[in-house]
Amino acid sequence: MTSKTMFLNLQLRIILISSSTLSLIVDVENEPSRQLKKSTRVSIINGVKSQPRNFYVRVQLPTDNLFCGGALIDPNWVITAAHCLDDCAADQIRVEVGDFSDDEEIYTVYHVIKYVRHSSYKPGSRPFFDIGLLKLSEPVTPPRANECVSLMLCPSTDDYGLKLAACGMGATNRSYPTTLMEAYFTKKILPINPFDFRPSSPDLIAVEPIAPFSGMCHLDEGGPLYLFDLDSLTPLCIMGIFSYSVPDPGSNPGERCNGKDFFASVPEMYAFIESTLLFENSFA
Known part of the structure; x- marks a missing residue:
């Protein structure tokens, strides 16, 4: 299969997935301005x-309603953006784990005991080496036996x-x-x-x-x-x-x-x- 054919097939698959969801492409011009x-x-x-993407996690930060995304790469470790951790102590961060594709899911909350950022990380509006690692207080338990969530x-x-x-x-x-x-x-x-x-x-x-x-x-x-x-x-x-x-x-x-x-x-x-x-x- 050529690269062009693969690209067209992927586009078609995405269109089919999109058509089965409920109004995912929003005409924001027709919506009145209002608070988020x-x-x-x-x-x-x-x-x-x-x-379901069980590796995806939500990293809750100490500021009200502020969070970042992240991913489980090990039962004890989450990878996220280093700039999300600016001005945060590890014990102020919580990690929510669960099936975020289900809006009725009850998430499991884990504490963070340590984080490590790349030694060349440089903050700013366009950060350099923007990767941070969060160490959880206990390993994430898979929802089902023998299931890998990372x-x-x-x-x-x-x-x-x-x-x-x-x-x-x-x-x-x-x-x-x-x-x-x-x-x-x-x-x-x-x-x-x-x-x-x-x-x-x-x-x-x-x-x-x-x-x-x-x-x-x-x-x-x-x-x-x-x-x-x-x-x-x-x-x-x-x-x-x-x-x-x-x-x-x-x-x-x-x-x-x-x-x-x-x-x-x-x-x-x-x-x-x-x-x-x-x-x-x-x-x-």
């Missing part, structure tokens, strides 16, 4: 309702292509979802232009949406970007962690989620992640 609120209709911008890391970028997806529970410009949403991407070759700001940085992965105007948004930070199987749409490994978006030059003032999405590269920081877990787990 929970809604079952909106999400990740123009995403689709996700299948997802492995992608050790290299060799499999870049048409098989990227990301999930989250972040906002559109006006609303929040009540269930986990998913969007599909292809890898973007970073051009040298003033709107990308860091076009050649190896710690970043830039993506383009397959569905028009689809992408990540506020409170999606820390959520995973993963390779998935084209036939089953089953996630295979974590390729990146959502870091930030850069609005397109033609975006309206105040539009934060209509542009380029950048993920911290897991393969680039693979050695840091693996060595941290090996060292910390040796004391468990």
Whole structure:
């Protein structure tokens, strides 16, 4: 099967998935301006309702109603964006685990006893090496025997292509979802232009949406970007962690989620992640 045929098949599959959900692509122009609120209709911008992704977690921060996404990579460890941990002590952070595709799910809450950020992490509106690891107070127990809730890391970028997806529970410009949403991407070759700001940085992965105007948004930070199987749409490994978006030059003032999405590269920081877990787990 050629790459073009694979791409067309994936587009068709996404359209079919989208048509089976309830009004996921929202005409925000027809909605009156109002305070952000929970809604079952909106999400990740123009995403689709996700299948169960048991590796996805919600990282609750000490500020009221503020959270980041994250992913279980080990029963005791969660990966998220390093900038989510700015000005937080470990004991102020809680991690919610459960099936976020079900809005009636009761989540299990875990305490965080420690976090580790990459030594080259640099904060700012466009952070560098934006990956942090959270150590939980106790291992996550799978909901069913012999079920794995964590997802492995992608050790290299060799499999870049048409098989990227990301999930989250972040906002559109006006609303929040009540269930986990998913969007599909292809890898973007970073051009040298003033709107990308860091076009050649190896710690970043830039993506383009397959569905028009689809992408990540506020409170999606820390959520995973993963390779998935084209036939089953089953996630295979974590390729990146959502870091930030850069609005397109033609975006309206105040539009934060209509542009380029950048993920911290897991393969680039693979050695840091693996060595941290090996060292910390040796004391468990």
